[in-house]
Amino acid sequence: MGTLSDITIGPFTRAQGSIDLPGSKSISNRALLLAALSSGTTTLKNLLDADDTQVMRNALRQLGLAVEDQANHICVVQGCGGQFPVRSADLFMGNAGTAIRPLTAALAMQGGNYRLSGVARMHERPIRDLVDGLRQVGADIAYELEDGYPPIQINAAHIQINDVVKVRGDVSSQFLTALLMALPLVAKDPVRIQVIGELISRPYIEITLKLMARFGVAVDCPDAQSFIIPAKTSESVYVSPGSLLVEGDASSASYFLALGAIGDGPVRVLGVGSDSIQGDVAFADALVMMGARITAGEDWIEVSGVKNVSGRLNGITIDCTEIPDAAMTLAVAALFADGPTRLNGIASWRVKETDRIAAMAKELKKIGAHVEEGADYIVVEAPKSRSDWQSPPEGIDTYDDHRMAMCFSLAAFGPHALKINDPNCVAKTFPTYFGEFAAIVS
Numbered sequence: 001m002g003t004l005s006d007i008t009i010g011p012f013t014r015a016q017g018s019i020d021l022p023g024s025k026s027i028s029n030r031a032l033l034l035a036a037l038s039s040g041t042t043t044l045k046n047l048l049d050a051d052d053t054q055v056m057r058n059a060l061r062q063l064g065l066a067v068e069d070q071a072n073h074i075c076v077v078q079g080c081g082g083q084f085p086v087r088s089a090d091l092f093m094g095n096a097g098t099a100i101r102p103l104t105a106a107l108a109m110q111g112g113n114y115r116l117s118g119v120a121r122m123h124e125r126p127i128r129d130l131v132d133g134l135r136q137v138g139a140d141i142a143y144e145l146e147d148g149y150p151p152i153q154i155n156a157a158h159i160q161i162n163d164v165v166k167v168r169g170d171v172s173s174q175f176l177t178a179l180l181m182a183l184p185l186v187a188k189d190p191v192r193i194q195v196i197g198e199l200i201s202r203p204y205i206e207i208t209l210k211l212m213a214r215f216g217v218a219v220d221c222p223d224a225q226s227f228i229i230p231a232k233t234s235e236s237v238y239v240s241p242g243s244l245l246v247e248g249d250a251s252s253a254s255y256f257l258a259l260g261a262i263g264d265g266p267v268r269v270l271g272v273g274s275d276s277i278q279g280d281v282a283f284a285d286a287l288v289m290m291g292a293r294i295t296a297g298e299d300w301i302e303v304s305g306v307k308n309v310s311g312r313l314n315g316i317t318i319d320c321t322e323i324p325d326a327a328m329t330l331a332v333a334a335l336f337a338d339g340p341t342r343l344n345g346i347a348s349w350r351v352k353e354t355d356r357i358a359a360m361a362k363e364l365k366k367i368g369a370h371v372e373e374g375a376d377y378i379v380v381e382a383p384k385s386r387s388d389w390q391s392p393p394e395g396i397d398t399y400d401d402h403r404m405a406m407c408f409s410l411a412a413f414g415p416h417a418l419k420i421n422d423p424n425c426v427a428k429t430f431p432t433y434f435g436e437f438a439a440i441v442s
């Protein structure tokens, strides 16, 4: 173990044990916002305790909501019935896409004045497609620095919806998610949201629709690009389900599942399984394609090494449009595969916590992997032999990207110890990651 600014881990050969997964970030932030907008009190169980959900909770408190953190990852939210008590606020969103995008849309419906900003990287992450969608219903939103990016200023405006709102879906699905959750607050008649062009990260839309249904709003999907929001029939559109259990985070599960494959296992994750509503459980299918031995139940998945006689994974070519986050884990798992692994459909990596294609390529090369990158793909091939593996003395850089740090912990199963710089960036979604990791590896 190293200092706070870096950590040195490995080399390890075995991974064995079970992990209680922290709550899903995607479900936690949706549930917090919907609970805040609903009538009634909601008890959220297994809520994720991490930077991304902290910025959402703090913003809701600033907006006048009672959001009470209790022991054991329980959080009790008193809903406001759709109108935030505070009509003017300056909100800090860190680097949480699942906070700034849905909140921007909900706030634009409020008739108040709000400013939303974040860390420097947040000010480089696009929000234009959402702002364009909101402007179609009369929202008054101004860019403070650069057009298309936060910080943004929302000014009180008269919201009037025509029957169709159009939104692009090829940069981030979070813009559609934001419109889906916000438009029911003001829909006097049914509204059609029409997605223009490709819709990436579609399973996250399924999470949105399922959570909205839990809070009493059913969206109709007559075709793959259309979503019909029902007309508002009562003052409070969203109704609290009373309590809601947040599933374990399927993206966080991916690191442990990969460890179960490369460290022989068995490694079992508890909290997600065949009943999950998260698209990233499909990471397990990708691992099976790579030769891993996997079993699953309704709320658990277990990996016990690989089936291949070589004892190694096999490289695959896979479209990752639906699993953008777990796909990063595949890129590092490729270090333990025979043959190249090609991940397609990952253009969105370039506008996330960092330019993840560039960062992944640069750091994997430091280890000795052969890497090719394109606008929307990456190909990774392991170092030719164990003697070609490098342990970069300067360490693996993590670019303030939690997933870079978590993914690269897998590379400590190479022949050398590995230094990872700024491991605390895991706090965005999984503050206890390296402790959980240390408990199962040897």
Ligand SMILES: O=C(O)C1=C[C@@H](OP(=O)(O)O)[C@@H](O)[C@H](O)C1
Binding pocket: 025, 026, 027, 097, 098, 171, 172, 173, 174, 177, 200, 201, 204, 324, 325, 348
């Ligand atoms: O809606 C969500 O909860 C998320 C959607 C995805 O983003 P994009 O839609 O931008 O790909 C994903 O990468 C992100 O971590 C969480």
Ligand SMILES: C=C(OP(=O)(O)O)C(=O)O
Binding pocket: 095, 096, 097, 098, 099, 325, 352, 353, 403, 429
């Ligand atoms: C892309 C991610 O986060 P965000 O919700 O900020 O988009 C992520 O967690 O990998």
